[in-house]
Amino acid sequence: MSSAVALEQNFNALSKIIEPCHNIALKVRKLNVSFDGNSYLYRNLDLDIPDGQKLAIIGSNGAGKSTLMRACLGIIPSQSESVHFFDQPVDNRTSRRQKRNVLAKVGFVHQKHNIMERLSVLSNVLHGALGRARFRCLCWNQALAPKQLREEAMECLDRVGLTSLASRPASSLSGGQSQRVAIARALMQKPSLIIADEPVASLDPVAGNEVMALFSELSDETGVTLVFISHHLSHAVKYADRIIGLKQGTINLDVAASNTTVEELGSIYDYA
Structure with missing residues (x-):
């Protein structure tokens, strides 16, 4: 393709x-x-x-x-x-x-990526839903998030080409990959x-x-x-x-x- x-x-x-x-x-x-x-x-x-x-x-x-x-x-x-x-x-x-x-x-993509390095890539993207989720604590970690939100986060990661890294610790990403995660997180805000x-x-x-x-x-x-x-x-x-x-x-x-x-x-x- x-x-x-x-x-x-x-x-x-x-x-x-x-x-x-x-x-x-x-x-x-x-x-x-x-x-x-x-x-x-x-x-x-x-x-x-x-x-x-x-x-x-x-x-x-x-x-x-x-x-x-x-x-x-x-x-x-x-x-x-x-x-x-x-x-x-x-x-x-x-x-x-x-x-x-x-x-x-408002989705804000910062110059500094502000990624939570100790969390997974998917968990970082889920943080974009904090402003619209009924129970904000469920957006903090992928293990707590409902299926619908996890699927939305995976769609956002797919848009930036990082679905294969969803479970990887954010601390392992390159600078360019971190920025893509930040963009996916902003998209998660709708x-x-x-x-x-x-x-x-x-x-x-x-x-x-x-x-x-x-x-x-x-x-x-x-x-x-x-x-x-x-x-x-x-x-x-x-x-x-x-x-x-x-x-x-x-x-x-x-x-x-x-x-x-x-x-x-x-x-x-x-x-x-």
Whole structure:
């Protein structure tokens, strides 16, 4: 079987386990991020991400690409007039329960894989269902999980090509394999929005392109919103609908991917 045919089959199966969202994916108003209370990484930043859009975020190291998404998710402290995911508020005034319910629809693929090395690969993928399972303790270990959840987790592993490693300890994986497990875990959430923080950083060029192609096709076919942070400008042009560039605390660039080139995007790395 060719890699192209295998990838298409993976995508067709994957589209059945992802749920599209029918609201505004993310709306941010007057976001402020400061780590010392005096200087600001962002001040009064506004951002709208329409549902179903594929958005690439680019910028130099230290521009705050990951920080922007983490602030919106409440992972790091910030102040804002409002942050809404799927038309639901997620800010300092939102209750923990409401925030948890809203963010359960967001799949986050971290740059650092955050894999539990002492657990099996399958158990790590099952953790993606923690936000939607009735009894969360049953998602912690494959030995406790019901058959339906184990089967869903195996489907997610199949999408990233790791079913043969399901019972292997996560500590034995290579960096690229760990990232694939992290992607499968995010898919286990059945997300309406996927935020991927440099998702192919640990993959070789061929595998990286396959992963990005899968994300892109998934968004096109199901309407799932995709936000990916990347230093691969070719990926931004090829797989995104829209590209924003961060520089000096602002959105310095906001263009349709079809209207720009890798060479033009390089200007965002001009430190002058």
